Amino acid sequence: KFVSGLLLAGSWMPVAVVVNDYVGSVMAIEGRSMRPAFNETDGARSWVLVRKLWVLDSLRNRDVVVLRSPQNPEAVVVKRIVATEGEEVRTRGTYPKPLTVVPKGHVWVEGDNIHSVDSNTYGPVPTGLILGKVSYVLHP
Numbered sequence: 001k002f003v004s005g006l007l008l009a010g011s012w013m014p015v016a017v018v019v020n021d022y023v024g025s026v027m028a029i030e031g032r033s034m035r036p037a038f039n040e041t042d043g044a045r046s047w048v049l050v051r052k053l054w055v056l057d058s059l060r061n062r063d064v065v066v067l068r069s070p071q072n073p074e075a076v077v078v079k080r081i082v083a084t085e086g087e088e089v090r091t092r093g094t095y096p097k098p099l100t101v102v103p104k105g106h107v108w109v110e111g112d113n114i115h116s117v118d119s120n121t122y123g124p125v126p127t128g129l130i131l132g133k134v135s136y137v138l139h140p
Contacts, residue, residue, distance in 0.1 A: 024051045026138065027066065029078050033111030033118070037064070038078070038137075047139040050132035059084060059107060059127065064134040067109070070122040076131065079109035079118050092120040100124075 029038045029046040038046040050066050059065070061081055069075040083089040088101050089108045102108050106124035110116060119125060 024049060024053065024132070024135070026050070033113050033116035034064070034078055034080070035113045037080075037112045044140075046137060048134045049136040049138060051135040052132040055130060055133045056127050059130070059133075061087075065107075065109065065130050066132045066134065067125060068129040068131065070125055070129060071117070078134070079111055079116070081107050082110045082119070083108040089119075095120045095123070 027048055027050045029048055032042075038048075055065075059081060061083060063081045064078060065081060066076060066078055069077045083102045084107050085102050085104045087108075088099055090099055091097060092110075092114070100108075100123075102124050105127055107127060107130070108119045109125055110118040110120065
């Protein structure tokens with residue numbers, strides 16, 4: 001019984017990997033950049049459901065997205081889309097220009113916390129860096 005159970009569980013492993021990589025996954029959000037929406041206190045962790053399938057076809061302002069950091073491709077960050085391609089955005093003080101237009105194939109992302117490292121630091125983000133969209137907050 002143990003071996004057959006192990007084989008049955010192992011047969012589902014490729015399906016689980018495909019679902020996690022391409023359809024959606026549960027993710028923990030840590031850090032201060034998205035306060036107050038996530039992690040209201042130091043050390044807090046928010047758990048969210050991230051949709052990965054057909055995300056790039058439906059990007060809109062106010063969406064919370066998971067993306068590879070433009071500064072460090074090994075890091076994954078969570079930010080809110082403030083503007084999409086062709087839209088003009090008023091930047092925060094750290095960006096060199098007070099107004100900028102988001103180029104084709106890019107989005108402008110910001111953390112909800114004004115001290116977040118975001119597009120005001122690294123500029124418009126290529127949509128190819130977006131890994132998924134937060135579709136549901138599981139906890140808290």
